[in-house]
Amino acid sequence: MKAVYISEPGGPEVLEVREVQAPAAGPGEVLIDVVAAGLNRADVQQRKGFYPPPPGASEIPGLEVSGRIAGFGPGVTKAFSVGDKVVALLAGGGYAQQVAVPAGQVLRIPDGVDLVTAASLPEVAATVYSNLIMTAQLQPGETVLIHGATGGIGTMAIQLAKAVGARVATTAGNAEKVGTAKAFLGADIAINYAEEDFPASLRVQNGGKGADVILDVVGAKYLEQNIDALADYGRLVVIGLQGGARAELDLGQLLRKRAAIIATALRPRPVEEKTVIMNAVRDAVWPMLTDGRIRPLVAKTFPLAQVAAAHAYFDSGDHVGKVLLVM
Numbered sequence: 525m526k527a528v529y530i531s532e533p534g535g536p537e538v539l540e541v542r543e544v545q546a547p548a549a550g551p552g553e554v555l556i557d558v559v560a561a562g563l564n565r566a567d568v569q570q571r572k573g574f575y576p577p578p579p580g581a582s583e584i585p586g587l588e589v590s591g592r593i594a595g596f597g598p599g600v601t602k603a604f605s606v607g608d609k610v611v612a613l614l615a616g617g618g619y620a621q622q623v624a625v626p627a628g629q630v631l632r633i634p635d636g637v638d639l640v641t642a643a644s645l646p647e648v649a650a651t652v653y654s655n656l657i658m659t660a661q662l663q664p665g666e667t668v669l670i671h672g673a674t675g676g677i678g679t680m681a682i683q684l685a686k687a688v689g690a691r692v693a694t695t696a697g698n699a700e701k702v703g704t705a706k707a708f709l710g711a712d713i714a715i716n717y718a719e720e721d722f723p724a725s726l727r728v729q730n731g732g733k734g735a736d737v738i739l740d741v742v743g744a745k746y747l748e749q750n751i752d753a754l755a756d757y758g759r760l761v762v763i764g765l766q767g768g769a770r771a772e773l774d775l776g777q778l779l780r781k782r783a784a785i786i787a788t789a790l791r792p793r794p795v796e797e798k799t800v801i802m803n804a805v806r807d808a809v810w811p812m813l814t815d816g817r818i819r820p821l822v823a824k825t826f827p828l829a830q831v832a833a834a835h836a837y838f839d840s841g842d843h844v845g846k847v848l849l850v851m
């Protein structure tokens with residue numbers, strides 16, 4: 525089969541399409557003929573040599589795919605048939621024509637979503653649902669601040685938070701993206717982080733109150749401002765470290781607000797936890813996609829042979845929503 529290999533750490537040009545041996549489905553695994561794979565920021569970090577795959581995972585990048593079931597390893601009890609249209613959450617191996625994955629991380633595609641577009645869903649839906657709803661316990665009527673409005677995570681997070689009845693504030697890096705966040709994605713408040721101090725701007729636009737929940741993709745660079753932006757009993761959930769991993773923490777400020785900081789990564793979680801998350805995504809998020817409360821947003825698709833161009837486009841940051849590779 526054809527698959528993408530990282531020849532050495534570096535820019536998009538280090539991504540090579542090679543002929544490699546196809547995987548076999550092990551115990552409890554499903555073999556998928558991949559139709560499309562989603563790009564994620566983690567793939568870029570892996571390409572640059574900063575984010576090696578977890579032990580036992582494929583060296584091939586790619587954390588999410590859509591496709592058709594091609595076969596089963598021993599002991600799969602989930603009610604799938606060969607040919608079923610599915611999506612899968614992966615620890616790696618998605619930029620390839622076939623991938624083997626634990627059955628618990630595989631779901632049938634949601635009704636009303638086409639098979640290519642479905643590749644945009646598993647990683648962002650699982651990340652956003654597990655962090656905003658299962659971990660931060662976001663409630664209807666609460667204010668959530670979502671950094672990075674127009675990225676893959678941001679576009680899903682804004683729509684999901686609106687769908688559960690939260691008031692949504694978000695940040696983006698230029699005026700055009702701020703406009704998209706409000707007019708197209710439905711954010712109540714959108715702040716240009718390049719021009720405004722986001723904690724102050726949030727309070728001005730939110731009746732003097734901070735955020736009950738913050739979904740953060742920046743990390744160290746935003747730690748102080750994020751705690752400033754939290755309301756009493758606020759929950760800061762850090763899922764990205766684009767602004768570094770080490771910062772000074774004012775525990776007094778956290779203590780006065782009775783606030784919490786939580787940090788999570790989906791990729792290294794055990795199969796059992798990913799299975800619980802995927803089942804929750806199927807039950808809670810799939811119906812929102814089917815009835816249109818959430819629209820999957822695909823910025824652009826590229827053929828597998830153009831994987832380097834796909835990464836260059838992703839690196840430019842011009843995309844709104846997800847970038848996909850089509851096999």
Ligand SMILES: NC(=O)c1ccc[n+]([C@@H]2O[C@H](COP(=O)([O-])OP(=O)(O)OC[C@H]3O[C@@H](n4cnc5c(N)ncnc54)[C@H](OP(=O)(O)O)[C@@H]3O)[C@@H](O)[C@H]2O)c1
Pocket residue numbers: 563564565566647651671672673674675676677678695696697698701717741742762763764765766767788789790791838841845
């Ligand atoms: N922990 C997990 O389990 C998990 C899972 C999936 C993703 N993630 C993380 O989530 C983040 C987004 O991933 P993605 O695949 O959606 O990537 P993406 O599509 O490239 O989105 C990146 C986003 O980050 C925003 N951003 C960068 N610097 C910012 C800043 N200083 N202030 C506010 N926003 C800023 C960008 O906004 P502008 O373009 O407006 O600058 C962009 O919207 C990454 O950090 C990724 O590692 C974590």
